[in-house]
Amino acid sequence: MTEVYGSARPRKRRGRRLLITFLVLLLILAAALLVADRFAASYAEREIGDRVAQQVEDQKATSEQPDVTVEGVPFLTQVVRGRYQEIKILLRSFSGPAGNGQTIKMPLLDIRAKDVTAPLDTVRSGNGDIVAGTVTGAGTIAYADLVELIDQEGLQLSEKDGKLVGTAPIKALGQTWNVSGTATVEVKDGVVQVRFADVTAEGLPNVPLVRNLVDNYVRNLALDLKVPALPLGLKVQKVDPRPEGLVVTAGASDVSLNSGGL
Template sequence: MTEEYATDQRPRRRRGRGLLIAVVVLLLLLLGGLLVVDRYGASYAEGVIGDKVAEQVAARKASSDTPEVDIKGVPFLTQVARGEYQEIQIQLPNFTGPTGTGDKIHMDLLDIRARDVKAPLDALRSGQGTVVAGTLTGTGTLDYPQLVELIGQKGLKLAEKDGKLVGSAQVAALGQQFDVSGTAKLTVVDGGIRVRFADVKAANLPDLPVIQNLVQSYVDKLSLDLPAPELPLQLKVRTLTPEPDGLKVTFGANDVNLNAGGL
């Protein structure tokens, strides 16, 4: 009797185990399908936003490599249902843009973060309507050789020291070459960049009025007033920070429509 009971139960266990495996496999297939749909939807929306940003770059008579867009947060479809997105990263490699003086600035990468983004599904699907970012922040770096070229004084060298922008050069006086150096004051004026040098010192230079006037005349030529650059997405210069590889510029804007190609 015992052997007959054991024989009757074995097939039931196998059938139960087989059903469980089938359910697990089905769930995995469904989950995989949802992930594929989620990533496809995100990729499509990123492409729409990238195209609109490229239009804005062109409208500013600027240029960059193809914009790279990354919608943060998983799952994407949950954000679509709400019409709200935590963060969208937009990178513009090899960005070059004009300024009000006809000069151009170049940044190897303009890295933009859009936060508190509100976008109805139809706007992402059709490319029409509004995709509004509550806040935009961007960062880029102006290398020091470029900054020297904008100032327009040959022989000037710029570098970061103790968190400050320091300039040095040689000045001809009394038939000799003297080394002068000073610290720059950086300010943002009407969305543009202002550079003024102060505390300029000259090594081994006689303290004579004619010599000091010569040094001051050279210092005055080191000033720079760079008007607000023509940037996409209404970005304006907010802060300036000297770093070892160049002048780090932080940009910002509020309530910007990412979907407005001609903005």
């Protein structure tokens, strides 16, 4: 009687090889999908960046090439759903006209478009609306740049307890006094208004001549600052004094990203 050995072992080896081959194919497919996903996202980011750059130029403003990031992974899943988590747009070295020959500078204008709806048919055909539910933007005006805009010799600005504080030398009665005061910062019709009040100096005589001198100086510190037109229909909503400068916050709702808005 002849016995046959080892007939099951080759089948196990073949099964193992098939499993390894299947796993390798899965890894290759996953890598290919990842590459395709990143390629599609990069293409969309470049397109958005080019449109924002054109809008900045149209508004007579300047900045470095926009740095655009479509948040959320995978990107292609968002394309299929027609909804995007967030689009981040960074405009470095942003500057624009503020009226009266003045220019506002912001080292960084940080824009975020959220709840973006873009149906797949609209993306494919170019017909229809791509809309961001909300768009927010924030940028900082350095105090040194604000001093330059006010254009009063010796003026220094800073933040204290969340308020804008100014100090400056003033000459009265043959002496130089360091006066200081707190400013209110408000936004009215898109214009940032800076108004100083309660300007005092230790030891400064409280006589009409000196008081009038100080009052005239304070009036010269007043500033109406028109913020340049911002991309994506952003409108200035508030301005907050911070240690690094005046932080300008802007916002907009239901912004069209493929007609007029971008």
